[in-house]
Amino acid sequence: TPVAEGILRRKSIQLRNKQQDWQESVEGQKMQELRKSLPAYKEKEALLNAISQNQVIVVSGETGCGKTTQLPQYILESEIESARGATCSIICTQPRRISAMSVAERVAAERGENLGDSVGYKVRLEGIKGRDTRLLFCTTGILLRRLLLDRSLQGVTHVIVDEIHERGMNEDFLLIVLKELLPRRPELKLILMSATLNAELFSSYFHGAPMIHIPGFTYPVRSYFLENILEMTGYRLSTYNQIDNYGQEKSWKMQKQQTVRKKKTQIASAAEDALEGADMRELNPRTRESLSCWNPDSIGFNLIENVLTHICKKERAGAILVFMTGWDDINSLKDQLHSHPLLGDPTKVLLLACHGSMDSSEQKLIFNKPEDGIRKIVLATNMAETSITINDVVFVVDCGKAKETSYDALNNTPCLLPAWISKASARQRRGRAGRVQPGESYHLYPKSVYDAFAEYQLPELLRTPLQCLCLQIKTLQLGSISDFLSKALQPPEPLSVQNAIEYLKIIGALDDNENLTVLGRKLSVLPVEPKLGKMLILGAIFNCLDPIMTVVAGLSVRDPFLTPFDKKDLAESAKAQFSGGDNSDHLALLRAYDGWKAAERQQSGGEYCWRNFLSLQTLRAIDSLRKQFYHLLRDTGLVDNMEKCNTWSHDQHLIRAVLCSGLFPGICSVVNKEKSVSLKTMEDGPVLLYLNSVNAQEPRIPYPWLVFNEKVKVNSVFLRDSTAVSDSVVLLFGGTVSRGAIDGHLKMLGGYLEFFMKPGLAATYLTLKRELDELIHM
Numbered sequence: 145t146p147v148a149e150g151i152l153r154r155k156s157i158q159l160r161n162k163q164q165d166w167q168e169s170v171e172g173q174k175m176q177e178l179r180k181s182l183p184a185y186k187e188k189e190a191l192l193n194a195i196s197q198n199q200v201i202v203v204s205g206e207t208g209c210g211k212t213t214q215l216p217q218y219i220l221e222s223e224i225e226s227a228r229g230a231t232c233s234i235i236c237t238q239p240r241r242i243s244a245m246s247v248a249e250r251v252a253a254e255r256g257e258n259l260g261d262s263v264g265y266k267v268r269l270e271g272i273k274g275r276d277t278r279l280l281f282c283t284t285g286i287l288l289r290r291l292l293l294d295r296s297l298q299g300v301t302h303v304i305v306d307e308i309h310e311r312g313m314n315e316d317f318l319l320i321v322l323k324e325l326l327p328r329r330p331e332l333k334l335i336l337m338s339a340t341l342n343a344e345l346f347s348s349y350f351h352g353a354p355m356i357h358i359p360g361f362t363y364p365v366r367s368y369f370l371e372n373i374l375e376m377t378g379y380r381l382s383t384y385n386q387i388d389n390y391g392q393e394k395s396w397k398m399q400k401q402q403t404v405r406k407k408k409t410q411i412a413s414a415a416e417d418a419l420e421g422a423d424m425r426e427l428n429p430r431t432r433e434s435l436s437c438w439n440p441d442s443i444g445f446n447l448i449e450n451v452l453t454h455i456c457k458k459e460r461a462g463a464i465l466v467f468m469t470g471w472d473d474i475n476s477l478k479d480q481l482h483s484h485p486l487l488g489d490p491t492k493v494l495l496l497a498c499h500g501s502m503d504s505s506e507q508k509l510i511f512n513k514p515e516d517g518i519r520k521i522v523l524a525t526n527m528a529e530t531s532i533t534i535n536d537v538v539f540v541v542d543c544g545k546a547k548e549t550s551y552d553a554l555n556n557t558p559c560l561l562p563a564w565i566s567k568a569s570a571r572q573r574r575g576r577a578g579r580v581q582p583g584e585s586y587h588l589y590p591k592s593v594y595d596a597f598a599e600y601q602l603p604e605l606l607r608t609p610l611q612c613l614c615l616q617i618k619t620l621q622l623g624s625i626s627d628f629l630s631k632a633l634q635p636p637e638p639l640s641v642q643n644a645i646e647y648l649k650i651i652g653a654l655d656d657n658e659n660l661t662v663l664g665r666k667l668s669v670l671p672v673e674p675k676l677g678k679m680l681i682l683g684a685i686f687n688c689l690d691p692i693m694t695v696v697a698g699l700s701v702r703d704p705f706l707t708p709f710d711k712k713d714l715a716e717s718a719k720a721q722f723s724g725g726d727n728s729d730h731l732a733l734l735r736a737y738d739g740w741k742a743a744e745r746q747q748s749g750g751e752y753c754w755r756n757f758l759s760l761q762t763l764r765a766i767d768s769l770r771k772q773f774y775h776l777l778r779d780t781g782l783v784d785n786m787e788k789c790n791t792w793s794h795d796q797h798l799i800r801a802v803l804c805s806g807l808f809p810g811i812c813s814v815v816n817k818e819k820s821v822s823l824k825t826m827e828d829g830p831v832l833l834y835l836n837s838v839n840a841q842e843p844r845i846p847y848p849w850l851v852f853n854e855k856v857k858v859n860s861v862f863l864r865d866s867t868a869v870s871d872s873v874v875l876l877f878g879g880t881v882s883r884g885a886i887d888g889h890l891k892m893l894g895g896y897l898e899f900f901m902k903p904g905l906a907a908t909y910l911t912l913k914r915e916l917d918e919l920i921h922m
C-alpha cells in the first residue's frame with residue numbers, strides 16, 4: 145500500500161542519515177581509515193558492480209583480506225546509500241557458530257552500532273537480532289532450516305555463503321538448494337566467498353558465474369619440520385616421551401609393530417619410510433635416533449611444550465598460534481602448561497584458548513595485543529585456519545591433525561577422531577604467521593609425512609558415511625535421496641547411495657517409501673554411524689547404556705588389545721581370559737575396560753595395561769568418547785541424568801541382544817564341524833575370522849550365529865570383532881518389521897531362518913517383535 149511504502153521510504157532515509165552521521169564522526173573516520181587499509185577495499189567498486197550486474201559471483205582472497213567483515217558491509221552500506229535500507233535483507237552464512245557471532249559483533253562495532261541494530265546474528269539456540277536488522281550472520285544450518293519453512297526465501301535480497309572452500313556438508317547442501325531456487329527468484333543475489341584460488345569449480349557449477357579475486361599480501365614464512373625442530377632445540381624424543389599426554393607405558397617399539405601389522409594408514413607407513421629414508425641419513429645420528437621414536441598417533445604435548453619454551457626464550461617478540469585438534473586437547477594442554485615455570489607465568493605469558501565454546505570476553509583477549517614483554521600464546525582448533533584472523537601472530541605451531549567437532553545438530557559429523565590435515569590446510573596454517581612481518585612455522589611431523597598429505601581435503605559430503613548423509617537429507621526434508629545427491633557439486637556414486645538407502649530400510653530407519661521412521665529421526669541427531677546410534681538408543685531403552693557406551697566407543701576408536709609380534713601367544717591368551725568363554729570380542733573389550741577403570745581407582749591403570757597387553761592411550765580415548773556420547777544422549781533427551789548410571793544393567797544376554805540390533809545385517813551362520821567351525825554369510829558364502837578374535841581360538845562355538853561389525857576382503861573374506869548370538873536374539877533384534885508384515889521380515893532373515901517359519905512360532909514371534917518395535921519407535 146502507498147502508506148506502507150511511505151513508511152519504508154522514511155525509514156530508509158533515517159537509516160541513510162544515521163550512517164552518514166557515523167561516517168562523519170571522529171570515531172567513524174578512524175574506523176574508515178582502518179577499513180580502507182584492508183586489501184578488499186581496493187576492489188570495493190568492482191565487487192559492487194559485479195553484484196549489480198550478475199545474479200551469482202564468486203569471490204576469492206587470502207584469509208584476512210576482508211571478505212567476511214567487509215563485503216557484506218559494502219553491500220549493506222550501498223543499499224542504505226541508495227535508500228533501500230529498509231527493504232534490503234542480507235544473509236551471510238558461516239560454517240561455525242563462533243565465527244557468526246564474532247563477525248557480527250565486529251561488523252556492528254565497525255558501524256558504530258550495537259548488535260541487533262542493523263547487524264545481528266543467529267545460531268542454534270541463540271541470537272541477537274532486532275526489527276531493523278538488515279544484515280544477519282548465521283550458521284549454514286540456520287539458513288537450511290529457514291529454507292525448510294520458506295522455500296523461496298521471501299524478502300531476502302542477498303545471500304552470501306562464506307568459506308565455501310572448506311566444502312562442508314551443509315554448504316554443499318545449501319548450494320544445491322540455492323541453485324534450484326535462483327531461477328525462481330531472479331532478483332535474489334548470491335555471493336560465494338572462498339579463501340583459496342580454486343574458485344573455478346564453484347563458478348562452473350553456477351553456469352560460469354564471474355570470479356573476482358582480491359589480491360593480498362603476506363610476508364614470507366619459514367617452515368620447520370620435526371627433524372629441523374629436533375636439531376634446533378636439541379630435544380630428544382625417547383620411548384619415555386611417548387608417555388607424553390597419555391602416560392603410555394608400552395614401549396613405542398611394540399606399538400610400532402602393531403602399527404605395521406595393522407597397516408594402519410598410508411601416513412603411518414609414510415612415517416616408517418621417513419624414518420628409513422635416504423635424506424634422513426644427512427641428519428646427525430642423535431636426531432635420527434630421536435626421530436625413530438616419533439609416534440604418529442600421539443599429539444606430543446611435551447614436544448609442543450618444548451617448542452613453545454624455545455620460542456619464548458630464543459626468538460623475537462610476537463604471538464604464537466598453536467593448532468590443536470579439539471577443545472579437549474586444548475584444555476589438557478592448557479592444564480599442563482599452567483604448571484610450567486615459564487609458560488605458566490602470567491607476568492610473562494598470556495595463555496589463551498580459541499575454540500567453538502569460548503565466550504566473547506575471552507574472544508576479545510585473543511584479538512587484543514598484550515602488554516609489552518608479555519607473549520600471547522593462543523591454543524586453537526582449525527577454526528583459526530581461515531575463519532578467525534589474529535593479526536599479531538608471528539609463530540605457528542602445527543600438530544598436523546584436525547578433528548571435526550561441531551555444536552549444531554545440523555552440523556553433525558560422524559568423525560570424532562583426529563585425522564591428518566591436507567597440504568592446503570598445512571599451507572594455510574603456515575600462512576597465519578606472516579600477517580605483520582616475516583614469520584616462522586613449526587610443523588610437529590617429519591617433512592616426508594607432509595609430502596604424503598592429500599593435496600586438498602575431500603569434501604565432507606564424500607567423506608561422510610553415506611548412511612549418515614541419507615539420514616541427513618531426510619531430516620532436512622530435501623526430497624528423494626538419489627535425486628538430491630545427483631545434483632551435488634561432486635556427487636557420490638549412485639550405486640553406493642542405493643546400497644545406503646537399502647541398509648537404512650533394513651535397520652528400520654527408513655520405511656518402504658523412504659520416509660524417516662521414529663527410529664530414523666532419533667538416529668539423525670546422533671553424530672555416529674546409524675549402527676552405533678541404534679545400539680546407543682537400544683542401550684538406553686533396555687537400561688544397559690553403561691556397557692553399551694563402552695563397546696560403541698571401542699568400535700569407533702580402535703582395538704585396545706595389542707598384539708606384539710614377539711609376544712603374540714601371550715597377548716592372545718590375555719585377551720581370551722577377558723572373554724571368559726563368552727564367544728564375544730565385544731564382551732572381552734568391555735571386561736578389559738571395566739578392569740582398567742577399577743585399576744585406575746587403585747592408581748595402577750598403567751601397570752594393568754602393561755600386564756594385559758592393552759593400549760592405555762586407546763582406553764583413554766574410549767573413556768573420553770564415552771563421556772561425549774553421554775552428553776549427546778542427554779542433550780537429545782534419550783537419557784535423563786547421570787545418576788541412573790548406577791542402576792544400569794550389565795547382563796550379558798541383554799548386551800548381546802543390543803549388539804545384534806546394531807550389527808545386523810552383519811551376521812554369519814555357525815556350523816560346528818568335527819575339528820573346526822565353518823562360517824558363512826548370505827552374500828559371500830564361506831568366511832574366516834581374524835586370528836585375534838576370541839572366536840578364532842575356540843574349537844567350537846555353541847551358538848548358531850555370529851554378529852560382526854566389519855568384514856574385509858583380502859583373498860578370502862575376513863570378519864573382525866564378533867559376538868555369538870542365539871536364534872531368538874536374531875529374530876527379535878535383527879532388523880525391523882515395522883515397515884511391513886511378519887512375512888516380509890522373515891523373508892529378509894530368510895536364507896538364515898527358514899526353520900522358524902512354523903506357523904505357531906511365527907505368531908508368538910510376531911507379537912513379541914511388534915511389542916519390541918513399539919518400544920524402539922516410541
Ligand code: ADP
Nearest residue numbers: 206207208209210211212213214250511533535
Ligand atoms: P577474511 O574473511 O578475508 O579472512 P576478515 O574480514 O575476517 O577477513 O578480517 C579482516 C581483518 O579484520 C583482519 O585483519 C582481522 O584481523 C580483522 N578483524 C576481524 N575480526 C576482528 C575483531 N573481532 N577484532 C579486531 N579485528 C578483527
Ligand code: MG
Nearest residue numbers: 211212530531
Ligand atoms: Mg572470512
